[in-house]
Every structure is written in structure tokens, then in C-alpha cells.
Amino acid sequence: MEFRRSRMSLRAPTLAGLIEADGVVSRQRRNAARASTALRFLQDQPAVSPGAAMPAAGHLPVSSMKSDITACLPHVVLREQTRVEHERVEATAAMRHLFHDPLNVSSYAQLLRRYLELHAAWENRHATWLRGLVAVGWTYESRLPALECDLESLGDVSEAPVRKFESVATLSAWGALYVIEGSLLGGQVIARHLAGRFPAHPHRFFNLGSHRPAHAWKDFQILLDAALASPGDMRSALSQAKETFALFQTMFEALPANDRDGCIAQA
The missing domain is CATH 1.20.910.10 (Heme oxygenase-like)
Structure with a gap:
């Protein structure tokens, strides 16, 4: 199991802490703490009509979009929702x-x-x-x-x-x-x-x-x-x-x- 942070005793090290200390947990974990809202992100995006002008590149929230789309990936949703x-x-x-x-x-x-x-x-x-x-x-x-x-x-x-x-x-x-x-x-x-x-x-x-x-x-x-x-x-x-x-x-x-x-x- 891909072990995560536990709410067990604060006195003893958790399995999640031991794994993180050993560098086993994927770096992707830092990119997705919003799986419960991420699925709504793509659904809520307004449709672009044919021929409509696209927003200027400088106005696109690229980093935000990338983070939300990452959180929609099935393996991230499974991790967060379990x-x-x-x-x-x-x-x-x-x-x-x-x-x-x-x-x-x-x-x-x-x-x-x-x-x-x-x-x-x-x-x-x-x-x-x-x-x-x-x-x-x-x-x-x-x-x-x-x-x-x-x-x-x-x-x-x-x-x-x-x-x-x-x-x-x-x-x-x-x-x-x-x-x-x-x-x-x-x-x-x-x-x-x-x-x-x-x-x-x-x-x-x-x-x-x-x-x-x-x-x-x-x-x-x-x-x-x-x-x-x-x-x-x-x-x-x-x-x-x-x-x-x-x-x-x-x-x-x-x-x-x-x-x-x-x-x-x-x-």
C-alpha cells in the first residue's frame, strides 16, 4: 500500500513518516491536495464557441490549470479519496x-x-x-x-x-x-x-x-x-x-x- 500520514500516536513515528524519510513517496504527492474539487475544475470550464478569440497567453493561469488537471488524474484521485x-x-x-x-x-x-x-x-x-x-x-x-x-x-x-x-x-x-x-x-x-x-x-x-x-x-x-x-x-x-x-x-x-x-x- 502506498502508505500515507497517519493520525496515530504523536510519540511514535508513523509509517508515512518513515517512508518519506527514506525518499520512497513520489514527488507528485506535493502537487495534489485538492482531489475533492479537482474533478469539478474541468466540468466548470466554459466552452469556447467556434471562431471565438482565445485569451491572451499571459492571461491563462497556466500553473493553476496544470495543478488542477494533475489532481484529476485517476491515480491522484484514488490516493486522495482513499x-x-x-x-x-x-x-x-x-x-x-x-x-x-x-x-x-x-x-x-x-x-x-x-x-x-x-x-x-x-x-x-x-x-x-x-x-x-x-x-x-x-x-x-x-x-x-x-x-x-x-x-x-x-x-x-x-x-x-x-x-x-x-x-x-x-x-x-x-x-x-x-x-x-x-x-x-x-x-x-x-x-x-x-x-x-x-x-x-x-x-x-x-x-x-x-x-x-x-x-x-x-x-x-x-x-x-x-x-x-x-x-x-x-x-x-x-x-x-x-x-x-x-x-x-x-x-x-x-x-x-x-x-x-x-x-x-x-x-
Whole structure:
């Protein structure tokens, strides 16, 4: 997930702050804080009649127009309009434990198994669509091998049940993919913390984004913007992005109380 500023404790560093300190967040973030009004900008522009004189170049608010148009891009709208849902995920106890308390092996394995359940269900549901992304220039890397490797290294080799997801339109999968691909940014920060706690384990799942080129996230955003070309497409993707964040939140909150509390126990 592309993690953002949290309203959690002021005493502890937030995930968004850690990511920003590591220089992971795209510079485009500084250009778009007005997504809620940006969509109205283009709709409110007066039509120019055929043959009408255009305003003088010096009278065009170029910088303002550029900023508002940037805020209309689908990836920016998704980021701004899912901010609340994203912060709810960051505020879960399981997410806090990843950064501010020492995990034990059992708790770490339980968390990875939740991830495996979620990703297995989603990848199975959209397998054909994910394979077809190659045609538009994107190769989706399955999260399952990395999760299975990490669980095996922790001594957890049981089979994960595949949970059912509600049926969604194929195009709306772009909204879920935005959340899933964006999570690689925060995953790299999480991996560095886990490496200090469990140096003998590979942490392949959280390290998945480390081998990608620096421009990979920007490339994905360009493809996303091209795919969500109509208001209907955008609404569908936004709904699915919100649902995906909610699934992550539910996944973390569903951890048994003893596992959440066990996160502060020693291995």
C-alpha cells in the first residue's frame, strides 16, 4: 500500500513518516491536495464557441490549470479519496506492532498467513485479468511464492484456506491493484525493520519491491491513468480500492487477541 500520514500516536513515528524519510513517496504527492474539487475544475470550464478569440497567453493561469488537471488524474484521485481508509489500516494494532513492538515468530507467521489468504483469494479471482496485463505493459508478480517461502522459513507449512471475495467487475480490479502494488512501497520499510528482528529469515514478501527499478511505481500510475478513461471506470476503481483497504483492515483486526498481544512477547 502506498502508505500515507497517519493520525496515530504523536510519540511514535508513523509509517508515512518513515517512508518519506527514506525518499520512497513520489514527488507528485506535493502537487495534489485538492482531489475533492479537482474533478469539478474541468466540468466548470466554459466552452469556447467556434471562431471565438482565445485569451491572451499571459492571461491563462497556466500553473493553476496544470495543478488542477494533475489532481484529476485517476491515480491522484484514488490516493486522495482513499486517504481515510488507508489511515484506518495504519491504525490497526497489527500494523503498529510491525514497527513499535518486537514481534515473536508465531505472531509474524500468523500475520503472513493472513496476507497469504487475502492474496490467494484475490489472485485466484483475477488470474486471467492479471495475466493479460502483460499486453498493456505491466507484469504482475504473484505474492504467493514469497509468502510461502517466508512461512516455510518460520516453520509454518500448513495450507492456507482461500477466502471468497465478492464478485467484482473486471475493470474495477484496477482499484484493488492500485492498493496492492502501492503496498510494495511501505513493504520495503517494513522489511528493514523485520530484518533487524529476524536476521535469519528472508522476508521475501515485504522485500518484493526492492528489486524493482525506481520508476516502476510511476510507470504503473501511467498505465492506471490510461485504463481508467471514463467517469464510470473511475468510480468502479475507487469503490474497489476502498473495498481493498477495508479488506486489509479486516484482515489485521481479525487476528486473534492473543496473537495481537503476543506481538510484544519475546521469541
